[in-house]
Amino acid sequence: MSCASCxxxxxxxxxxxxxxxxxxxxxxxxxxxxxxxxxxxPGRILAEPVNARLAMPGADNSAMxxxxxxxxxxxxxxxxxxxxxxxxxxxxxxxLAEGSCARIFTGAPIPAGADCVVPQERCRIDDQxxxxxxxxxxxxxxxxxxxxxxxxxxxxxxxxxxxxxPALALLASQGIVEVEVFARLRVALVSTGDELVEPGMPLxxxxxxxxxxxxxxxxxxxxxxxxVDLGIVADTAAGLRDALCQARDSADVVICTGGVSxxxxxxxxxxxxxxxxxxxxxxxxxxxxxxxxxxxxxxxxDVPLLGLPGNPVASLVTWxxxxxxxxxxxxxxxxxxxxxxxxxxxxxxxxxxxxxELLRVVLDPTEPSPVVxxxxxxxxxxxxxxxxxxxxxxxxxNTPVLEGNDYVFLSVAQFxx
Ligand SMILES: Nc1nc2c(c(=O)[nH]1)N[C@H]1C(S)=C(S)[C@@H](COP(=O)(O)OP(=O)(O)OC[C@H]3O[C@@H](n4cnc5c(N)ncnc54)[C@H](O)[C@@H]3O)O[C@H]1N2
Ligand code: MOO
Numbered sequence: 001m002s003c004a005s006c007x008x009x010x011x012x013x014x015x016x017x018x019x020x021x022x023x024x025x026x027x028x029x030x031x032x033x034x035x036x037x038x039x040x041x042p043g044r045i046l047a048e049p050v051n052a053r054l055a056m057p058g059a060d061n062s063a064m065x066x067x068x069x070x071x072x073x074x075x076x077x078x079x080x081x082x083x084x085x086x087x088x089x090x091x092x093x094x095x096l097a098e099g100s101c102a103r104i105f106t107g108a109p110i111p112a113g114a115d116c117v118v119p120q121e122r123c124r125i126d127d128q129x130x131x132x133x134x135x136x137x138x139x140x141x142x143x144x145x146x147x148x149x150x151x152x153x154x155x156x157x158x159x160x161x162x163x164x165x166p167a168l169a170l171l172a173s174q175g176i177v178e179v180e181v182f183a184r185l186r187v188a189l190v191s192t193g194d195e196l197v198e199p200g201m202p203l204x205x206x207x208x209x210x211x212x213x214x215x216x217x218x219x220x221x222x223x224x225x226x227x228v229d230l231g232i233v234a235d236t237a238a239g240l241r242d243a244l245c246q247a248r249d250s251a252d253v254v255i256c257t258g259g260v261s262x263x264x265x266x267x268x269x270x271x272x273x274x275x276x277x278x279x280x281x282x283x284x285x286x287x288x289x290x291x292x293x294x295x296x297x298x299x300x301x302d303v304p305l306l307g308l309p310g311n312p313v314a315s316l317v318t319w320x321x322x323x324x325x326x327x328x329x330x331x332x333x334x335x336x337x338x339x340x341x342x343x344x345x346x347x348x349x350x351x352x353x354x355x356x357e358l359l360r361v362v363l364d365p366t367e368p369s370p371v372v373x374x375x376x377x378x379x380x381x382x383x384x385x386x387x388x389x390x391x392x393x394x395x396x397x398n399t400p401v402l403e404g405n406d407y408v409f410l411s412v413a414q415f416x417x
Pocket of ligand 2: 285286287288289290309311314380
């Protein structure tokens with residue numbers, strides 16, 4: 001497998017891992033906390049740790065439908081054990097009398113005196129209604145012990161936890177109805193470009209539809225951000241300055257697309273320098289080279305700005321590998337490191353000069369071990385392959401892709417939340 005950190009970088013561009021580190025070093029939770037009912041909490045971020053109120057499970061209970069018994073009785077009662085109790089889930093059982101057993105169901109409390117549950121598939125009931133077991137009965141078998149997962153006051157969820165379905169279920173299992181969460185992060189979205197037109201409007205020659213706005217508003221909503229959509233802003237320094245001032249005054253984070261490259265129509269960097277500071281610009285990745293990060297100054301507290309490239313796939317990929325983790329950290333989450341695993345290339349391709357390339361690829365379902373193929377055209381404006389891709393084949397700069405060699409794969413599934 002190739003070593004991504006050994007890339008020879010194009011001068012002036014920083015490595016992708018460095019860019020991520022610098023972004024995360026600068027990110028702080030930007031929102032205050034508020035109380036939130038559990039029903040309204042999906043997608044929110046816990047602002048305070050939660051400890052267990054109840055032991056889990058709350059009592060010893062059966063993991064199977066079957067019979068609860070005392071193992072010693074099996075030897076002393078070779079003619080079988082009469083069933084003298086029936087214990088469905090939710091009831092309080094009586095003491096198990098010596099030489100008897102209890103019909104029991106999954107989740108039902110274990111009667112005092114029983115030390116084992118035998119699943120019904122291994123039990124035979126004779127014509128006098130006595131239970132005989134096949135195979136071994138081991139102490140504690142099929143009994144879920146009180147507190148085996150959590151005891152009262154044990155740490156349950158840390159601050160920064162995303163309230164996804166399992167976390168909400170865990171809180172509900174504790175009878176919790178309200179939690180302290182971070183307020184929603186307000187993110188201003190600015191689409192720059194004189195050539196852009198919103199879908200639904202007619203296109204004049206040379207114009208194109210604004211696809212980054214649809215993409216990023218979906219991504220930001222998925223991330224549970226409150227969107228402040230400032231629409232399309234013309235490619236003029238004055239227009240951009242006004243838009244960035246408005247964004248700065250109405251949001252916690254600003255994201256803009258386009259205008260971050262080096263041409264005289266690209267105003268983001270000079271305007272940012274006037275309203276705040278540019279922290280870094282240019283990442284050795286393809287797509288996504290002109291990614292910029294800076295701060296807009298404000299009387300109280302600066303507002304971070306992420307400048308994503310205009311090319312739609314460059315915008316998507318820089319959001320996924322750089323912007324998303326930064327936004328998550330500002331939301332109070334602890335972003336996960338990028339998940340990567342080795343796959344074999346099912347194609348060959350020429351080298352990319354000095355930039356780590358993230359090729360849009362699909363996993364070949366007919367191969368026994370992971371092999372990837374190109375998902376389609378790899379241009380930074382070609383959204384078709386991005387729609388089909390299972391992930392990115394990350395190829396170090398100056399390295400050709402050779403069919404059959406191992407490379408790093410980043411699954412797009414990891415960016416889903
Ligand atoms: N001389 C150089 N030119 C370029 C360089 C360079 O290093 N030197 N870098 C290239 C790379 S790499 C990229 S990526 C692009 C990105 O440039 P910008 O971020 O400044 O983006 P724009 O120039 O504004 O637009 C690029 C491209 O994307 C289209 N676009 C922009 N916004 C949208 C949108 N909201 N929806 C759909 N499409 C959009 C725009 O029309 C352009 O075609 O710069 C290269 N140039
Ligand atoms: O980096 Mo640009 O995104 O190659 O097209």
